[in-house]
Amino acid sequence: MEVTINYNGQAVAVEVTLEVYEFLDRADHKTENLFHEQRRHWDGREFDEYIAFTEGVDVYSETPEEYLCRMETLHELMAVLDTCTEAQRRRFLLYALDGLSLAEIGVLCGCSKVAVYQSVEAVRKKFINFFENRLNE
Numbered sequence: 001m002e003v004t005i006n007y008n009g010q011a012v013a014v015e016v017t018l019e020v021y022e023f024l025d026r027a028d029h030k031t032e033n034l035f036h037e038q039r040r041h042w043d044g045r046e047f048d049e050y051i052a053f054t055e056g057v058d059v060y061s062e063t064p065e066e067y068l069c070r071m072e073t074l075h076e077l078m079a080v081l082d083t084c085t086e087a088q089r090r091r092f093l094l095y096a097l098d099g100l101s102l103a104e105i106g107v108l109c110g111c112s113k114v115a116v117y118q119s120v121e122a123v124r125k126k127f128i129n130f131f132e133n134r135l136n137e
Helices: 019-041 051-054 064-082 086-096 102-109 113-136
Strands: 002-007 010-015
Touching: 002 019, 064 086, 064 113, 086 102, 086 113, 102 113
Parallel strands: none
Antiparallel strands: 002 010
16 A cells, blocks of 8 residues: 655655555544544643633632531530530540441440440430431421
């Protein structure tokens, strides 16, 4: 097969085998696909979540009212946790925030899984009572 290639800006006709022709044809397709891809990303960057987040919308900024509500909620939660024993508080936080299983907490604290369950349930009931009372006010 005869193929025309550009060499130093001049077109040169060359006789090649079928395998070489297929390879060059695939290379041309790849080059064309890359060209189309570059046209889609005209500024040279890949589209990703960072660009969409930083340039697509304004950066989120908490309002003073939202901050105040968040801090009040935090203080209420800490007030409930202050009514718990140290063991209950530790086990509950390991369960709720760190996502550990009851068995894993039992190993860390040196107690049974049932003791951990009872501690977590006691704290959970305190939270339920606290928020039920807040709704009734």
